[in-house]
Amino acid sequence: xxxxxxxxxxxxxxxxxxxxxxxxxxxxxxxxxxxxxxxxxxxxxxxxxxxxxxxxxxxxxxxxxxxxxxxxxxxxxxxxxxxxxxxxxxxxxxxxxxxxxxxxxxxxxxxxxxxxxxxxxxxxxxxxxxxxxxxxxxxxxxxxxxxxxx
Numbered sequence: 097x098x099x100x101x102x103x104x105x106x107x108x109x110x111x112x113x114x115x116x117x118x119x120x121x122x123x124x125x126x127x128x129x130x131x132x133x134x135x136x137x138x139x140x141x142x143x144x145x146x147x148x149x150x151x152x153x154x155x156x157x158x159x160x161x162x163x164x165x166x167x168x169x170x171x172x173x174x175x176x177x178x179x180x181x182x183x184x185x186x187x188x189x190x191x192x193x194x195x196x197x198x199x200x201x202x203x204x205x206x207x208x209x210x211x212x213x214x215x216x217x218x219x220x221x222x223x224x225x226x227x228x229x230x231x232x233x234x235x236x237x238x239x240x241x242x243x244x245x246x
Contacts, residue, residue, distance in 0.1 A: 132202060137153070137154075141195040
């Protein structure tokens with residue numbers, strides 16, 4: 097059975113904003129989250145006066161930083177999973193009293209901004225992968241599996 101006809105409008109990629117805007121928004125949100133996590137536990141509202149060892153929660157944010165600055169697709173993909181830990185922490189600590197509540201709300205907001213911008217950056221690569229899958233399916237051979245390994 098032949099594939100259903102597609103209109104030229106459905107094959108067009110979604111309209112994009114200015115090039116790199118989403119990438120810079122994502123990078124800015126990532127750096128702001130890094131600074132927020134470090135400042136939160138060192139100065140603004142530490143668990144113990146003088147700072148706490150929870151400042152180490154900012155260390156995992158350093159690992160993908162170079163990849164995000166280079167616009168690495170892989171770094172962008174796995175950082176979207178890593179940042180969910182910070183969303184969980186912010187959603188939990190938003191119920192604390194004092195300045196931790198507002199810091200947690202800012203943390204949640206930064207995570208949401210990062211996720212939206214990162215997904216916007218990853219959208220063209222997902223569309224290209226989808227097009228490759230369609231092309232391999234229409235040619236009658238699979239793009240993955242043992243037949244593609246030869």
